């Protein structure tokens with residue numbers, strides 16, 4: 001039989017620990033494919049967050065560091081500054097990048113660090129058991145917003161739009177992984193964010209709307225539809241900058 | 242053996258500048274920090290000299306960012322450092338714990354000021370517990386060095402970086418506002434006296450060309466994995482305790498009374514000891530240079546009839562380590578002031594008389 005698809009080299013052949021229908025696995029694979037297509041595996045350095053993706057380095061077949069919760073962009077800043085010949089990226093959840101790590105995020109962006117940032121927005125804290133994230137939608141039920149998030153708990157934080165206004169930021173795009181077309185678009189955006197770094201263009205971020213069926217209380221299918229019908233209305237897809 | 246060419250010159254500088262210069266000469270090529278008094282001379286010096294020597298200087302957005310930048314630069318295999326003063330060092334504790342957990346070499350300078358809280362900017366020694374007891378979470382230790390003069394502040398930096406690399410462990414240099422701001426002429430050594438290349442770093446993140454991928458991490462979730470790793474760390478700490486105790490000892494074998502002090506306080510105590518000895522008093526001094534590992538070996542040969550007075554710019558922190566070192570065999574007296582107060586010679590003399 002003809003082989004039509006295979007595992008890309010930068011992805012290890014191991015069992016996943018992610019829940020069925022989780023978006024992290026898709027995003028991991030897209031990163032690995034882009035790294036291989038750009039032929040940068042031997043000089044890429046990935047920074048894993050604290051969140052469900054903390055052990056991203058168990059899947060990726062290249063050098064990685066694990067940063068403290070929220071500090072990936074401080075760690076990445078230093079690695080890139082001392083090793084400009086390497087290609088450095090962070091992979092961070094919404095709690096990591098837009099709550100505890102907001103300060104590091106804004107200032108790395110404002111300095112125009114020549115980095116690639118992959119921001120996995122699943123509107124929830126997956127790892128700690130489904131609490132409210134800064135990106136949780138109004139009305140969304142979580143462990144800490146049992147009645148649904150209301151305005152007193154803040155509005156869904158549009159960190160990508162906020163970063164877009166900074167002069168040193170080169171590229172910001174929001175994509176999703178709810179359909180094959182959207183997955184291909186996400187891959188294209190990830191690739192662009194890496195190419196920008198290769199061309200020394202500066203700070204590039206891709207926000208990826210990603211399902212967490214477990215803490216959204218949905219099936220894998222429903223979660224994908226919810227991104228398409230609800231979440232992407234709050235977080236419009238497309239190039240922000 | 243090839244004779245190293247050493248040219249020497251004398252330069253007048255502050256303790257803060259001396260540490261900054263010593264660090265760069267020790268091969269430090271990354272510095273990140275956030276302004277706080279009384280250590281602002283360090284980032285100011287680094288902002289000029291780090292780029293001039295081909296290194297990287299970053300004014301971080303906070304001490305939290307600064308220590309995590311140091312984590313990154315260390316993970317990438319460079320000699321990296323940050324500096325701060327007490328409140329800022331409190332903010333760094335999580336990051337220091339991660340550095341210890343990931344077994345990264347890094348140097349942290351704490352130019353101590355008065356606390357708790359915002360406290361004041363006067364010199365103090367009240368972060369001793371935080372520095373020596375692993376101020377962050379988890380079972381780890383920082384190696385802690387306490388210079389007692391501007392010269393030593395300069396000389397101790399290559400030692401700090403060597404120890405960090407040798408043991409893959411955070412090293413804290415504990416100074417204070419007085420030592421940091423004080424100006425003294427110091428002997429500068431211009432020579433290739435430090436060889437960062439001596440410590441190979443095959444674990445560093447450089448890109449996985451021609452080797453298996455490296456991972457720098459402190460997360461060990463599998464059954465038994467973290468306990469095994471922590472036992473590895475414990476083995477390392479035991480080796481450090483055995484090999485790295487440093488102290489200065491003056492007349493401690495023949496003295497009837499021994500003052501134990503470190504850093505700025507030891508400097509004051511030292512001049513008092515010389516004065517009292519010229520008046521025929523049998524007095525000596527033990528000055529711990531490593532606060533962790535605490536130099537217990539300096540106390541081993543003391544005799545039962547000798548008396549000890551611990552003098553600190555805090556309310557009895559190192560005192561606990563001295564008590565542990567001597568057990569209950571000795572009478573240990575204490576004098577301490579904090580929050581800007583520095584024990585005066587007259588107060589020390591009175592405390593000696595009360596022993």
Ligand SMILES: Cc1ncc(C[n+]2csc(CCOP(=O)(O)OP(=O)(O)O)c2C)c(N)n1
Pocket residue numbers: 049050051052053069092093094095096097120122124125126127128133
């Ligand atoms: C200093 C600190 N505070 C809190 C935590 C606990 N914690 C771990 S992951 C996490 C949030 C994860 O959410 P997110 O970043 O959105 O990642 P996800 O799991 O959703 O992918 C929190 C609060 C921690 N590890 N460290």
Ligand code: SF4
Pocket residue numbers: 017018019021022023024052122126127211212213214215
């Ligand atoms: S909890 Fe959510 S984010 Fe975490 S692995 Fe499961 S589905 Fe994915």
Ligand SMILES: [Mg+2]
Pocket residue numbers: 093094095120121122123124125126133
């Ligand atoms: Mg999340």
